Amino acid sequence: MTDHPSPLLDPLDPQFACDPYAVYAQLRDLDEPYFYEDLNMWMLSRYDDVCTIATSPHAVRSLVGIADDQEIAQWQRQANWHDMPYHERVVQFSLLDSDGDVHRRLRRQIFGEFKGDSIAYLEPVVQTHVDQLLDGLEERSQVDFMEDFAVHIPGYVIGHLLGAPAEDCHQLRLWSEQVVQFFDVDRSDEKKQIAERATRDFFHYLCDLKADRAVTPKNDLISKMIVDERAGKYSEDEFISTCMLILMAGHGSTIDVLGSGMHTLLTHRDALQTLRASPSALPLAIQEMFRYEPPLPFFHRHATREVNIRDHRFPAGTTFGLLYGAANRDTEQFEQADSFVIDRSPNRHLAFGLGAHLCLGNNLARLNMKIIFETLLRRFPSIELVDETVEYKPGLSVRGPKKLNIAWSVT
16 A cells, blocks of 8 residues: 655644645545554545444454553553553543443443433523523623633533532533543643643542542432442442543533534524524534534544455554544535535434444533524524634644634624
8 A cells, every 4th residue: 555645634734723624635535545654543534434444343442452461551652641540540441442341331331311311301401501601691792602601511511410510610621621632643741741630630529529429419420320330330440430531522522513513604694594594403403513513523443353445455453543524524425515504414424423432422412502502593683703714723633613703792
Protein backbone atom coordinates (compact mmCIF):
# COMPACT_ATOMS: atom_id res chain seq x y z
CA MET A 1 0.00 0.00 0.00
CA THR A 2 1.09 3.57 -0.65
CA ASP A 3 1.91 5.77 2.31
CA HIS A 4 0.38 9.20 1.83
CA PRO A 5 2.17 12.17 3.42
CA SER A 6 0.82 13.16 6.84
CA PRO A 7 0.27 16.85 6.00
CA LEU A 8 -2.94 15.86 4.18
CA LEU A 9 -4.46 15.51 7.66
CA ASP A 10 -3.38 18.07 10.25
CA PRO A 11 -6.01 18.26 13.02
CA LEU A 12 -4.23 21.16 14.76
CA ASP A 13 -4.26 23.34 11.63
CA PRO A 14 -6.69 26.27 12.13
CA GLN A 15 -7.98 25.68 8.62
CA PHE A 16 -8.95 22.12 9.59
CA ALA A 17 -10.89 23.48 12.57
CA CYS A 18 -12.61 25.92 10.22
CA ASP A 19 -13.55 23.25 7.65
CA PRO A 20 -12.55 19.63 8.26
CA TYR A 21 -14.98 18.46 5.60
CA ALA A 22 -12.78 19.60 2.72
CA VAL A 23 -10.02 17.37 4.09
CA TYR A 24 -12.44 14.52 4.70
CA ALA A 25 -13.56 14.73 1.06
CA GLN A 26 -9.93 14.35 -0.04
CA LEU A 27 -9.53 11.32 2.19
CA ARG A 28 -12.66 9.68 0.78
CA ASP A 29 -11.34 10.22 -2.75
CA LEU A 30 -8.19 8.18 -2.05
CA ASP A 31 -8.23 4.65 -3.41
CA GLU A 32 -7.22 3.26 -0.02
CA PRO A 33 -7.43 4.26 3.65
CA TYR A 34 -5.05 7.02 4.70
CA PHE A 35 -2.19 6.25 7.09
CA TYR A 36 -1.86 8.94 9.75
CA GLU A 37 1.65 8.66 11.15
CA ASP A 38 1.12 10.84 14.21
CA LEU A 39 -1.33 8.32 15.67
CA ASN A 40 0.01 5.25 13.85
CA MET A 41 -3.40 4.38 12.47
CA TRP A 42 -5.26 3.94 9.22
CA MET A 43 -8.04 6.49 8.86
CA LEU A 44 -11.37 5.30 7.47
CA SER A 45 -13.38 8.07 5.87
CA ARG A 46 -15.98 6.30 3.71
CA TYR A 47 -19.32 5.36 5.25
CA ASP A 48 -19.18 1.67 4.33
CA ASP A 49 -15.60 1.27 5.58
CA VAL A 50 -16.39 2.91 8.92
CA CYS A 51 -19.49 0.72 9.34
CA THR A 52 -17.51 -2.42 8.54
CA ILE A 53 -15.04 -1.84 11.36
CA ALA A 54 -17.51 -0.26 13.84
CA THR A 55 -19.74 -3.35 13.70
CA SER A 56 -17.02 -6.00 13.46
CA PRO A 57 -16.67 -8.33 16.48
CA HIS A 58 -12.98 -8.49 15.55
CA ALA A 59 -12.38 -4.75 16.01
CA VAL A 60 -12.02 -3.65 19.63
CA ARG A 61 -11.44 -0.50 21.67
CA SER A 62 -8.99 -1.97 24.16
CA LEU A 63 -5.53 -3.41 23.62
CA VAL A 64 -6.23 -5.98 26.33
CA GLY A 65 -6.51 -9.37 24.66
CA ILE A 66 -4.50 -8.46 21.56
CA ALA A 67 -1.32 -7.29 23.30
CA ASP A 68 0.64 -8.42 26.35
CA ASP A 69 1.42 -6.19 29.32
CA GLN A 70 4.80 -5.17 27.92
CA GLU A 71 3.31 -4.17 24.58
CA ILE A 72 0.53 -2.22 26.27
CA ALA A 73 3.07 -0.41 28.44
CA GLN A 74 5.06 0.48 25.34
CA TRP A 75 1.93 1.84 23.66
CA GLN A 76 1.12 3.90 26.76
CA ARG A 77 4.58 5.47 26.67
CA GLN A 78 4.30 6.23 22.97
CA ALA A 79 0.91 7.87 23.50
CA ASN A 80 2.12 9.64 26.68
CA TRP A 81 -0.58 7.84 28.66
CA HIS A 82 1.89 6.42 31.19
CA ASP A 83 2.72 7.51 34.76
CA MET A 84 -0.91 8.60 35.32
CA PRO A 85 -2.10 6.33 38.14
CA TYR A 86 -5.65 7.73 38.46
CA HIS A 87 -6.13 8.19 34.71
CA GLU A 88 -4.91 4.64 34.01
CA ARG A 89 -7.14 3.27 36.75
CA VAL A 90 -10.53 4.84 35.92
CA VAL A 91 -10.22 6.60 32.55
CA GLN A 92 -8.06 4.35 30.41
CA PHE A 93 -10.20 1.52 31.72
CA SER A 94 -13.92 2.17 31.38
CA LEU A 95 -17.15 0.96 29.84
CA LEU A 96 -16.10 2.90 26.72
CA ASP A 97 -12.67 1.31 26.53
CA SER A 98 -13.60 -2.28 27.31
CA ASP A 99 -14.81 -5.09 25.08
CA GLY A 100 -16.42 -8.50 25.12
CA ASP A 101 -17.91 -9.88 28.32
CA VAL A 102 -16.63 -6.99 30.48
CA HIS A 103 -18.19 -4.39 28.19
CA ARG A 104 -21.48 -6.28 27.95
CA ARG A 105 -21.69 -6.68 31.73
CA LEU A 106 -21.00 -3.01 32.47
CA ARG A 107 -23.30 -1.76 29.73
CA ARG A 108 -26.10 -4.09 30.82
CA GLN A 109 -26.13 -2.59 34.33
CA ILE A 110 -27.05 0.92 33.15
CA PHE A 111 -28.52 0.44 29.66
CA GLY A 112 -32.11 0.48 30.92
CA GLU A 113 -31.60 3.82 32.66
CA PHE A 114 -30.98 5.54 29.30
CA LYS A 115 -33.83 4.10 27.24
CA GLY A 116 -36.37 6.57 25.90
CA ASP A 117 -39.14 5.65 28.31
CA SER A 118 -36.72 5.60 31.25
CA ILE A 119 -35.52 9.17 30.75
CA ALA A 120 -38.98 10.66 30.09
CA TYR A 121 -39.15 11.76 33.73
CA LEU A 122 -36.29 14.18 32.99
CA GLU A 123 -38.40 16.29 30.59
CA PRO A 124 -39.77 18.64 33.28
CA VAL A 125 -36.31 18.79 34.89
CA VAL A 126 -34.74 19.93 31.62
CA GLN A 127 -37.61 22.29 30.80
CA THR A 128 -37.54 24.00 34.18
CA HIS A 129 -33.77 24.41 34.11
CA VAL A 130 -33.78 25.81 30.55
CA ASP A 131 -36.55 28.27 31.42
CA GLN A 132 -34.71 29.45 34.51
CA LEU A 133 -31.51 30.01 32.52
CA LEU A 134 -33.37 31.96 29.84
CA ASP A 135 -35.25 34.02 32.45
CA GLY A 136 -31.88 35.35 33.55
CA LEU A 137 -30.67 36.01 30.01
CA GLU A 138 -33.63 37.29 28.01
CA GLU A 139 -33.12 40.92 29.02
CA ARG A 140 -29.65 40.84 27.48
CA SER A 141 -29.65 41.72 23.81
CA GLN A 142 -26.44 39.77 23.15
CA VAL A 143 -24.97 36.61 24.70
CA ASP A 144 -22.27 34.06 24.08
CA PHE A 145 -24.58 31.12 23.43
CA MET A 146 -21.86 28.68 24.51
CA GLU A 147 -20.63 30.13 27.78
CA ASP A 148 -23.78 31.92 28.91
CA PHE A 149 -26.23 29.15 28.07
CA ALA A 150 -25.16 25.82 26.53
CA VAL A 151 -22.49 24.90 29.08
CA HIS A 152 -24.99 25.10 31.94
CA ILE A 153 -27.38 22.39 30.74
CA PRO A 154 -25.88 18.92 30.10
CA GLY A 155 -23.93 18.69 33.35
CA TYR A 156 -26.97 19.74 35.35
CA VAL A 157 -29.18 17.13 33.68
CA ILE A 158 -26.67 14.29 33.90
CA GLY A 159 -25.77 15.29 37.44
CA HIS A 160 -29.47 15.15 38.36
CA LEU A 161 -29.78 11.67 36.83
CA LEU A 162 -26.69 10.39 38.59
CA GLY A 163 -27.36 12.13 41.89
CA ALA A 164 -24.78 14.93 42.01
CA PRO A 165 -25.93 18.11 43.80
CA ALA A 166 -26.76 20.99 41.44
CA GLU A 167 -24.19 23.26 43.09
CA ASP A 168 -21.40 20.85 42.08
CA CYS A 169 -22.24 20.83 38.36
CA HIS A 170 -19.87 23.66 37.43
CA GLN A 171 -16.92 21.81 38.94
CA LEU A 172 -17.97 18.56 37.30
CA ARG A 173 -17.98 20.34 33.95
CA LEU A 174 -14.43 21.64 34.50
CA TRP A 175 -13.11 18.23 35.53
CA SER A 176 -14.81 16.61 32.55
CA GLU A 177 -13.27 19.07 30.11
CA GLN A 178 -9.82 18.70 31.66
CA VAL A 179 -9.94 14.91 31.41
CA VAL A 180 -11.42 14.76 27.91
CA GLN A 181 -8.94 17.24 26.38
CA PHE A 182 -6.21 14.62 26.77
CA PHE A 183 -7.93 12.25 24.33
CA ASP A 184 -7.00 14.39 21.32
CA VAL A 185 -3.85 14.57 19.22
CA ASP A 186 -1.94 17.05 21.39
CA ARG A 187 -0.93 15.11 24.51
CA SER A 188 1.65 17.51 25.92
CA ASP A 189 3.12 17.02 29.38
CA GLU A 190 1.24 20.10 30.57
CA LYS A 191 -2.10 18.70 29.40
CA LYS A 192 -1.12 15.36 30.93
CA GLN A 193 -0.67 16.93 34.37
CA ILE A 194 -4.02 18.73 34.05
CA ALA A 195 -5.80 15.50 33.05
CA GLU A 196 -4.26 13.46 35.87
CA ARG A 197 -5.01 16.09 38.51
CA ALA A 198 -8.62 16.43 37.31
CA THR A 199 -9.05 12.64 37.29
CA ARG A 200 -7.72 12.41 40.85
CA ASP A 201 -10.06 15.11 42.14
CA PHE A 202 -13.00 13.65 40.19
CA PHE A 203 -12.23 10.20 41.63
CA HIS A 204 -12.24 11.39 45.24
CA TYR A 205 -15.41 13.44 44.70
CA LEU A 206 -17.26 10.39 43.38
CA CYS A 207 -15.95 8.22 46.21
CA ASP A 208 -17.33 10.75 48.72
CA LEU A 209 -20.67 10.96 46.88
CA LYS A 210 -20.89 7.19 46.80
CA ALA A 211 -20.15 6.96 50.54
CA ASP A 212 -22.91 9.48 51.25
CA ARG A 213 -25.45 7.59 49.15
CA ALA A 214 -24.47 4.30 50.78
CA VAL A 215 -25.64 5.77 54.09
CA THR A 216 -28.52 7.87 52.71
CA PRO A 217 -29.78 6.41 49.41
CA LYS A 218 -31.96 8.52 47.12
CA ASN A 219 -33.90 7.96 43.92
CA ASP A 220 -30.89 8.41 41.67
CA LEU A 221 -28.61 6.29 39.54
CA ILE A 222 -25.68 6.20 41.94
CA SER A 223 -27.92 4.75 44.66
CA LYS A 224 -29.13 2.06 42.25
CA MET A 225 -25.54 1.31 41.27
CA ILE A 226 -24.60 0.82 44.92
CA VAL A 227 -27.22 -1.95 45.13
CA ASP A 228 -25.66 -3.59 42.06
CA GLU A 229 -22.16 -3.26 43.49
CA ARG A 230 -23.24 -4.98 46.69
CA ALA A 231 -24.62 -7.77 44.51
CA GLY A 232 -21.17 -8.22 42.96
CA LYS A 233 -21.97 -6.62 39.60
CA TYR A 234 -19.28 -3.90 39.89
CA SER A 235 -15.81 -3.70 41.32
CA GLU A 236 -15.00 -0.44 43.12
CA ASP A 237 -12.97 0.89 40.19
CA GLU A 238 -15.66 -0.14 37.69
CA PHE A 239 -18.24 1.73 39.77
CA ILE A 240 -16.25 4.98 39.87
CA SER A 241 -15.15 4.68 36.24
CA THR A 242 -18.75 4.21 35.07
CA CYS A 243 -19.99 7.21 37.04
CA MET A 244 -17.17 9.34 35.68
CA LEU A 245 -17.83 8.22 32.12
CA ILE A 246 -21.55 9.05 32.39
CA LEU A 247 -20.70 12.57 33.53
CA MET A 248 -17.96 13.11 30.94
CA ALA A 249 -19.38 11.42 27.85
CA GLY A 250 -22.62 13.35 27.54
CA HIS A 251 -21.29 16.63 28.83
CA GLY A 252 -18.95 18.23 26.31
CA SER A 253 -20.51 16.53 23.29
CA THR A 254 -23.98 17.92 24.05
CA ILE A 255 -22.57 21.40 24.64
CA ASP A 256 -20.75 21.20 21.32
CA VAL A 257 -23.73 20.01 19.29
CA LEU A 258 -25.94 22.67 20.85
CA GLY A 259 -23.45 25.25 19.61
CA SER A 260 -22.94 23.78 16.16
CA GLY A 261 -26.68 23.15 15.82
CA MET A 262 -27.51 26.78 16.64
CA HIS A 263 -24.75 28.02 14.34
CA THR A 264 -26.08 25.84 11.53
CA LEU A 265 -29.64 27.11 11.96
CA LEU A 266 -28.48 30.72 11.98
CA THR A 267 -26.60 30.21 8.73
CA HIS A 268 -29.53 28.38 7.15
CA ARG A 269 -32.33 30.89 7.62
CA ASP A 270 -34.88 28.97 5.55
CA ALA A 271 -34.48 25.97 7.85
CA LEU A 272 -34.83 28.22 10.88
CA GLN A 273 -38.07 29.72 9.56
CA THR A 274 -39.44 26.28 8.72
CA LEU A 275 -38.86 25.12 12.30
CA ARG A 276 -40.49 28.25 13.69
CA ALA A 277 -43.56 27.52 11.61
CA SER A 278 -43.53 23.75 12.22
CA PRO A 279 -41.94 22.80 15.57
CA SER A 280 -43.04 19.19 14.93
CA ALA A 281 -40.21 19.04 12.36
CA LEU A 282 -37.61 19.38 15.14
CA PRO A 283 -36.86 15.68 15.74
CA LEU A 284 -35.72 15.17 12.14
CA ALA A 285 -33.87 18.49 12.19
CA ILE A 286 -32.00 17.48 15.35
CA GLN A 287 -30.92 14.21 13.75
CA GLU A 288 -29.63 16.27 10.84
CA MET A 289 -27.71 18.54 13.22
CA PHE A 290 -25.89 15.47 14.51
CA ARG A 291 -25.15 14.25 10.98
CA TYR A 292 -24.10 17.62 9.65
CA GLU A 293 -21.77 18.50 12.55
CA PRO A 294 -21.16 15.42 14.74
CA PRO A 295 -19.70 16.54 18.09
CA LEU A 296 -17.53 13.40 18.41
CA PRO A 297 -16.22 12.89 14.88
CA PHE A 298 -13.46 10.36 15.61
CA PHE A 299 -12.96 7.08 17.50
CA HIS A 300 -10.58 4.16 17.10
CA ARG A 301 -10.60 0.36 16.88
CA HIS A 302 -7.86 -2.31 16.99
CA ALA A 303 -8.14 -5.30 14.66
CA THR A 304 -7.89 -8.66 16.42
CA ARG A 305 -7.47 -10.51 13.12
CA GLU A 306 -6.64 -9.71 9.51
CA VAL A 307 -9.12 -7.29 7.88
CA ASN A 308 -9.84 -6.60 4.23
CA ILE A 309 -10.86 -3.04 3.34
CA ARG A 310 -11.37 -2.19 -0.33
CA ASP A 311 -9.20 -5.14 -1.39
CA HIS A 312 -6.37 -4.00 0.90
CA ARG A 313 -5.35 -6.42 3.62
CA PHE A 314 -4.53 -5.17 7.12
CA PRO A 315 -2.93 -7.54 9.63
CA ALA A 316 -4.12 -8.25 13.15
CA GLY A 317 -2.98 -5.45 15.44
CA THR A 318 -3.77 -2.69 12.94
CA THR A 319 -5.35 0.39 14.49
CA PHE A 320 -8.13 2.10 12.55
CA GLY A 321 -9.41 5.64 12.99
CA LEU A 322 -13.16 5.84 12.45
CA LEU A 323 -13.85 9.28 11.00
CA TYR A 324 -17.56 9.55 11.72
CA GLY A 325 -17.48 13.17 10.61
CA ALA A 326 -16.20 12.13 7.19
CA ALA A 327 -18.59 9.19 6.87
CA ASN A 328 -21.54 11.47 7.61
CA ARG A 329 -20.71 13.52 4.51
CA ASP A 330 -20.18 10.53 2.19
CA THR A 331 -22.10 11.20 -1.04
CA GLU A 332 -22.43 7.45 -1.64
CA GLN A 333 -24.65 7.25 1.44
CA PHE A 334 -26.30 10.68 1.66
CA GLU A 335 -27.82 12.75 -1.13
CA GLN A 336 -26.75 16.38 -0.87
CA ALA A 337 -24.30 15.22 1.77
CA ASP A 338 -22.79 18.68 2.31
CA SER A 339 -26.21 20.33 2.61
CA PHE A 340 -28.23 20.79 5.79
CA VAL A 341 -31.56 19.10 5.01
CA ILE A 342 -33.87 19.39 8.01
CA ASP A 343 -36.37 16.77 6.84
CA ARG A 344 -33.78 14.19 5.79
CA SER A 345 -35.27 10.71 6.13
CA PRO A 346 -33.96 8.12 6.41
CA ASN A 347 -30.91 9.54 8.14
CA ARG A 348 -28.60 6.72 9.16
CA HIS A 349 -25.87 9.00 10.43
CA LEU A 350 -23.00 7.79 12.60
CA ALA A 351 -22.80 10.62 15.11
CA PHE A 352 -23.73 8.16 17.88
CA GLY A 353 -21.40 5.46 16.59
CA LEU A 354 -22.50 1.98 15.65
CA GLY A 355 -22.33 -1.57 16.92
CA ALA A 356 -21.47 -2.60 20.47
CA HIS A 357 -20.29 0.91 21.35
CA LEU A 358 -23.37 2.77 20.13
CA CYS A 359 -23.67 5.88 22.32
CA LEU A 360 -25.54 4.98 25.49
CA GLY A 361 -26.82 8.52 25.99
CA ASN A 362 -28.18 9.20 22.52
CA ASN A 363 -31.80 9.36 23.71
CA LEU A 364 -30.91 11.82 26.47
CA ALA A 365 -28.91 14.01 24.07
CA ARG A 366 -31.83 14.22 21.64
CA LEU A 367 -34.29 14.90 24.48
CA ASN A 368 -32.14 17.82 25.65
CA MET A 369 -31.86 19.19 22.11
CA LYS A 370 -35.59 18.96 21.44
CA ILE A 371 -36.59 20.80 24.60
CA ILE A 372 -33.87 23.42 24.22
CA PHE A 373 -34.57 24.33 20.60
CA GLU A 374 -38.36 24.23 21.07
CA THR A 375 -37.98 26.68 23.93
CA LEU A 376 -35.54 28.97 22.15
CA LEU A 377 -37.70 29.21 19.03
CA ARG A 378 -40.82 29.85 21.12
CA ARG A 379 -39.34 32.49 23.39
CA PHE A 380 -37.12 34.37 20.93
CA PRO A 381 -38.76 35.37 17.64
CA SER A 382 -35.52 37.06 16.64
CA ILE A 383 -32.12 35.33 16.86
CA GLU A 384 -29.16 36.52 14.79
CA LEU A 385 -25.44 35.81 14.54
CA VAL A 386 -23.26 38.66 15.76
CA ASP A 387 -19.98 37.47 14.25
CA GLU A 388 -19.85 36.41 10.62
CA THR A 389 -16.92 34.09 11.33
CA VAL A 390 -17.27 31.52 14.12
CA GLU A 391 -14.11 29.81 15.38
CA TYR A 392 -14.33 26.08 16.04
CA LYS A 393 -12.22 24.00 18.43
CA PRO A 394 -9.06 22.49 16.94
CA GLY A 395 -8.37 18.77 17.03
CA LEU A 396 -9.66 15.48 15.75
CA SER A 397 -11.86 14.16 18.57
CA VAL A 398 -14.31 17.00 19.17
CA ARG A 399 -16.25 19.44 17.00
CA GLY A 400 -17.95 22.56 18.32
CA PRO A 401 -17.69 26.36 18.42
CA LYS A 402 -15.36 28.02 20.90
CA LYS A 403 -17.77 30.93 21.15
CA LEU A 404 -21.07 31.76 19.51
CA ASN A 405 -22.07 35.37 19.98
CA ILE A 406 -25.74 35.88 19.13
CA ALA A 407 -28.23 38.70 19.39
CA TRP A 408 -31.77 37.83 20.39
CA SER A 409 -35.01 39.51 21.30
CA VAL A 410 -38.28 38.44 22.90
CA THR A 411 -40.22 40.88 20.70
